[in-house]
Amino acid sequence: MFESLTQRLSGTMERLRGRGRLSESNISEAVREVRIALLEADVALPVVQGLIQRIKVRAVGQEVMRSLTPGQVLVRIVRDELALVMGSQATDLNLNVPAPAVILMAGLQGAGKTTTVAKLAKHLKERRKKKVMVVSADVYRPAAIEQLQTLAGQVGALFFPSDASQKPEAIVKAAIIEARKTFADVLIVDTAGRTSIDDAMMAEIKALHAAVNPVETLFVVDSMTGQDAAVTAKHFGEALPLTGVVLTKTDGDARGGAALSVRYITGKPIKFVGVGEKPDALDVFHPDRAAGRILD
Numbered sequence: 001m002f003e004s005l006t007q008r009l010s011g012t013m014e015r016l017r018g019r020g021r022l023s024e025s026n027i028s029e030a031v032r033e034v035r036i037a038l039l040e041a042d043v044a045l046p047v048v049q050g051l052i053q054r055i056k057v058r059a060v061g062q063e064v065m066r067s068l069t070p071g072q073v074l075v076r077i078v079r080d081e082l083a084l085v086m087g088s089q090a091t092d093l094n095l096n097v098p099a100p101a102v103i104l105m106a107g108l109q110g111a112g113k114t115t116t117v118a119k120l121a122k123h124l125k126e127r128r129k130k131k132v133m134v135v136s137a138d139v140y141r142p143a144a145i146e147q148l149q150t151l152a153g154q155v156g157a158l159f160f161p162s163d164a165s166q167k168p169e170a171i172v173k174a175a176i177i178e179a180r181k182t183f184a185d186v187l188i189v190d191t192a193g194r195t196s197i198d199d200a201m202m203a204e205i206k207a208l209h210a211a212v213n214p215v216e217t218l219f220v221v222d223s224m225t226g227q228d229a230a231v232t233a234k235h236f237g238e239a240l241p242l243t244g245v246v247l248t249k250t251d252g253d254a255r256g257g258a259a260l261s262v263r264y265i266t267g268k269p270i271k272f273v274g275v276g277e278k279p280d281a282l283d284v285f286h287p288d289r290a291a292g293r294i295l296d
């Protein structure tokens with residue numbers, strides 16, 4: 001996506017060779033290139049504006065050492081800023097609480113929550129040797145509960161049944177009791193999502209969060225939704241004390257700006273990325289590699 005940015009910036013800044021300092025006026029053309037590259041990568045507009053501002057503040061007045069061209073200096077500044085936003089290290093799930101560690105999944109319908117519950121269950125079972133139980137608090141879509149049951153069977157997770165006549169909080173509280181009885185280490189809670197942000201959905205998940213006090217509250221977002229991903233992230237980030245993000249469908253995301261946007265807006269680490277539909281198509285997210293790739 002940003003592959004050509006280094007080249008683009010070197011090109012526009014070539015003629016600045018020999019000048020000792022970057023200034024607002026002599027970098028303006030190159031900054032415009034950075035802006036276009038970020039927008040082309042589908043980074044959300046407010047995020048682009050914020051980043052450009054930070055890049056300008058850092059660049060203006062910067063001395064250009066003899067061994068470097070101004071283009072190289074600016075590329076380095078852009079790279080540093082992106083790395084700062086993305087963070088440096090992969091962040092694992094925090095399970096340091098008395099069992100069961102409750103993980104609450106939040107996000108719009110279709111974002112990939114149910115699929116991600118199964119992927120996480122498999123990950124926790126295989127990589128961290130945990131006994132995992134899953135439960136659905138989506139009382140509006142019986143099909144979603146069935147889907148979770150099927151997936152739980154596939155990945156070898158315990159499934160706590162629920163049905164449309166129950167209240168989400170009651171379902172999850174009962175699941176926690178069952179998880180204790182069966183010595184499950186982790187309970188992953190799938191929740192109802194709507195097709196767009198709505199107050200009732202937000203009120204419901206806030207109440208559920210307050211009732212079950214999860215150690216992880218993961219915002220699941222479809223990386224293909226581009227600018228909308230940023231808007232959704234803002235709403236969920238304001239409604240819930242998120243602890244991390246799962247970015248799904250990155251196998252289909254050619255541009256990748258969603259990662260940067262969602263990280264910038266929520267300030268929370270992207271912990272995993274979905275890379276396909278199958279239960280094993282989940283990767284731990286490495287922000288340093290992602291930031292590095294942006295400009296190389």
Ligand code: GDP
Pocket residue numbers: 107108109110111112113114115116193248249250251252273274275276277281
């Ligand atoms: P939910 O409504 O948020 O629970 O979303 P689902 O888990 O039902 O997923 C919606 C669709 O997205 C399903 O067809 C999934 O197979 C698909 N999906 C989820 N994650 C990924 C992913 O990482 N890559 C791809 N290609 N498809 C995904």
